[in-house]
Amino acid sequence: MSDQSVSSLCDYLCRVVYFEHLNPATIEYIAARLIPRRAVAGELLFVEGEPSAGLWLIQHGRVKFYKINPDGQEQILRLCGDGDTFNDIGAFDRGPNPANATALHDSRLFTLPTDFLCNLIQREPAFAQRVIEVLSSRLRLFTHQIENLTLYSVVVRVARFLLQQIENPSLSGPGVTRMAMAAHLSTTPQTISTVLRELESMGAIEFDRHHIRIVRDDLLRTIALL
Amino acid sequence: MSDQSVSSLCDYLCRVVYFEHLNPATIEYIAARLIPRRAVAGELLFVEGEPSAGLWLIQHGRVKFYKINPDGQEQILRLCGDGDTFNDIGAFDRGPNPANATALHDSRLFTLPTDFLCNLIQREPAFAQRVIEVLSSRLRLFTHQIENLTLYSVVVRVARFLLQQIENPSLSGPGVTRMAMAAHLSTTPQTISTVLRELESMGAIEFDRHHIRIVRDDLLRTIALL
């Protein structure tokens, strides 16, 4: 905890979904238990099936949480950024890691051990309540993901992904390459290229190698069938 | 509650994941709040986006929980049977129903209102703990589902589905037609037919219009890449 003041850690924790509405004393108590970790771009944080280290929190950086098949094909379940948490499942049910995680960019992270979290659930009903709400929202997210992947074409999926960027900054920026988008939307970088070109020719977006800018939000929304 | 004794309701509740380890007094308290419902085969129970009626429990029957796209194409998120619960998300986060539900077969059901469940979470830490565990396991399930749908071929998906039948009886039996299997595995009834024939010719299963029997568990497991 050497290089960070307790108060800055508390400021950070207050912006994490799980801890938002907790009282300052509890926040401080949690801050003292944060285990700081660092990762460089491309670093593997943990592997599916291994015992879980608990809940992971991102202070600053970008992380992909993903499954992989025997051919090496990847499915990114979630792209996470500043203030996000991941491996929630492994943290709360004491089971093994449900997927792999690697840093897409140099990152500063924390972990909180499962035992500590379970104690907190027992001691703080407000926290338990919050955990239930967050898990429900994750469930809702996965529900949408299954819907998108199975009921809509790649064009629709890409359009929806771009629209989500507006709310969720972890979906763009450093580390989120065409390859990552493809692995998240269950397609290939080539197809992403083609689709982006198509969206551009319709006048919905503008893009170059680095940025994708939404030109006509309404048109994109129509394409996304929203 | 007219036609069912309190003790038989309690016996039922003790077999539902959420209430397994609660003390008898609490179980009895919950039993008194169960709202009984009946449904005939094909009956729509609720629609995505509408306010949630709370948690649904199946006493006896079969229910599909699914998304639908503008073309009418269905994606079954979960097939539920005796003792299962559904609409957990809508029940715990006070949000709208995350998907549609219809009975696949004549069913006896219950609902428990959200307010009651939220109170219970506050009053019974053991229940809150259990809710967190169950939601985590649902999340794990969806994680697997996304993996199966995006990283494996239809043959593998069907093989895995058949293997799950052994543990989860709601995946077979009345109401679970080729159409339902197809909608769950994101494919078509025709493809299911072809794949079953293929699995039969390999000697892994035997089947007719009504039953699918696993002949060689080990072979099926190999095909499923497990």
Place this chain on the structure above:
DNA sequence: TCTCCGACTTCATTTAGATGAAGTGCTTCA
């Protein structure tokens, strides 16, 4: 018992999107 309808099967055809190959242009690191 008969008939009708919906679920299932089979096969020929089509298609969305994957794959493979070839080339371009950043960006990093020597």
Place this chain on the structure above:
DNA sequence: TGAAGCACTTCATCTAAATGAAGTCGGAGA
């Protein structure tokens, strides 16, 4: 400053699975 390497683009080809059409089967209801 140069070169290597990786991400990205484009296009031709291929393929898993969807679609459509036609026929079979079996159970429910008359």
